[in-house]
Amino acid sequence: MASCLSLGNPSHLLPTGWKRVVSSWLDEDTPSFDFGGFVVGETEQVAILFGKAPGVLAGVPFFDEVFHQLGCKVEWKIKEGEYFEPGTAGKKEVARVYGKARHLLLGERPALNMLARASGIATRARRLRQLKDKANWTGVIAGTRKTTPGFRIVEKYAMLVGGVDTHRADLSSMIMLKDNHIWATGSITKAVQAARSTGGFAIKIEVECQSEAEADEAILAGADIIMLDNFDGPGLCKAAKNLKVRYAGKKMFLIEGSGGLTEDNVAPYFGEAVDVLSFGSLTQSVPHIDFSLKVQPKK
Numbered sequence: 001m002a003s004c005l006s007l008g009n010p011s012h013l014l015p016t017g018w019k020r021v022v023s024s025w026l027d028e029d030t031p032s033f034d035f036g037g038f039v040v041g042e043t044e045q046v047a048i049l050f051g052k053a054p055g056v057l058a059g060v061p062f063f064d065e066v067f068h069q070l071g072c073k074v075e076w077k078i079k080e081g082e083y084f085e086p087g088t089a090g091k092k093e094v095a096r097v098y099g100k101a102r103h104l105l106l107g108e109r110p111a112l113n114m115l116a117r118a119s120g121i122a123t124r125a126r127r128l129r130q131l132k133d134k135a136n137w138t139g140v141i142a143g144t145r146k147t148t149p150g151f152r153i154v155e156k157y158a159m160l161v162g163g164v165d166t167h168r169a170d171l172s173s174m175i176m177l178k179d180n181h182i183w184a185t186g187s188i189t190k191a192v193q194a195a196r197s198t199g200g201f202a203i204k205i206e207v208e209c210q211s212e213a214e215a216d217e218a219i220l221a222g223a224d225i226i227m228l229d230n231f232d233g234p235g236l237c238k239a240a241k242n243l244k245v246r247y248a249g250k251k252m253f254l255i256e257g258s259g260g261l262t263e264d265n266v267a268p269y270f271g272e273a274v275d276v277l278s279f280g281s282l283t284q285s286v287p288h289i290d291f292s293l294k295v296q297p298k299k
Contacts, residue, residue: 010061010080010081010157010160010161011060011061013157013160014061014153014157015153018061018062018065018153019065019069021150021153021154022062022065022066022069022110023069024150025066025110025113025114026066026069026070026106026107026110028110029106029109029110030106034102034106036102036105037101037102037103037105037106038102040101040102040105041100041101041102042100042101042102042103043100043101044098044099044100044101045098045099045100045101045104045295045296046096046097046098046295046296047096047097047104047108047293047294047295047296048093048095048096048097048293048294048296049093049094049095049096049097049115049291049292049293050086050091050092050093050094050291050292050293050294051084051086051091051092051094051289051290051291052086052090052091052092052290052291052292053086053289053290054083054084054085054086054123054289055083055084055119055120055122055123055289056081056082056083056084056119056122056123056125056126056161056162056289057078057079057080057081057082057083057084057094057115057119057122058080058081058115058118058119058121058122058157058158058161058162059114059115059117059118059119059154059157059158060076060080061157062111062114062115062118062154062157063095063111063114063115066107066110066111066114067097067099067103067104067107067111069107070099070103070104070106070107071099071100071103072097072098072099072100072103072104072107073097073098073099074095074096074097074098075095075096075097075098076094076095077093077094077095077096078092078094078095080161081122081161081162083123083126091292094291097293101295104293104295105295108293111293112291112292112293114154115289115291116288116289116290116291117148117151117154117155117158117286117288118154118155118157118158118161119158119288119289119291120158120286120287120288120289121155121158121159121162121282121283121286122158122159122161122162123162123287123289124162124263124281124282124286124287125141125143125158125159125161125162125163125164125282126162126163127263128141128162128164128263128266128279128282129141129162129163129164131263131266131267132270135267135270137270139270139274139275139276139277140164140165140275140276140277141164141165141277141279142164142165142166142167142256142276142277142278142279143155143156143159143164143165143166143167143278143279143280143282143283144167144258144278144279144280144282144283145167145168145170145171146280146283146284147283148283152169152170155283156169159282164282165276167278174203174204174205174206175195175199175203175204175205175206176205176206176207176208176227177191177192177195177205177206177207177208177223178208179208179210182207182208187217188207188209188214188217188218188221188223189217189220189221191207192205192207192218192221192222192223193221196222204224204225205222205223205224205225206223206224206225206226206227206256207221207223207225207226207227208227208229208258209226209227209228209229210229210230212239212242212243215228215239215243216243216246219243219247219251219253220251223253224252224253224254225253225254225255225256225276226243226253226254226255226256227256227257227258227278228240228255228256228257228258229258229259230258230259230260231257231259232268233265233267233268233269233271234268236257236269236271236274237268237269237271237272237273237274240255240257240271240273240274241271241272241273243255243273244273254275254276255273255274255275255276256274256275256276256277256278257269257274257276257277257278258277258278258280261277261278261279261280261281262279262281263281
């Protein structure tokens, strides 16, 4: 899978309302009076964005928009998706921001919080992509919907910058029938039939399965994607191969492995019959990349 960065400007993917999300960050951080801004006033200043830990830069459009809404200008020294290291100085100049002192400080924390998390996700995504490529595995590394409420657009964007698949963006993107759906409906077959009656031909249906027997039922019911959940690596590869052999020339479907996957344990899951591996760990407990924004003293 080609990185989105090699195919065009990733900011062109963003929905029409993404700038309102950025506005909400500023509203949240200054709900009433800006006391600190009153202190520093509106003298024109320059602030340097330093990267203080190695990582992949992600979140440039959101960072730019924070300061655009505050009347500031950002000048980048490295590009979106570029890997950087702080070097012997312990910090790498990543960008410069020009604007009024109080506006720089209004945007500082929302912009840094976003950039730190987005870059952390992109960095982990890049490492997972490198593990996949090193293993010569032809399947797809994907994220999950285990994202931060109100912050999903940034986290999914960061996955793309890091070179992995976003999986479904929301409940409307694909029908995923998990254990609770099946228990509430009564069976896998009934759940798939109900889903198909509303989703029609255009929306794919994925079914979470705990065994090959459940996978058989899902395939025969017409599921497009079979998620083999919480299998160990050898077990996933064996079950995936069995299913592909059993339905060769009869049914078309993808096999996804999920459940507890990390950088450290993924190697045994790279099976030839496995099409997708999805990682909640791309967004959960991901280390952030440390950045700071320092207003430069007047000379």
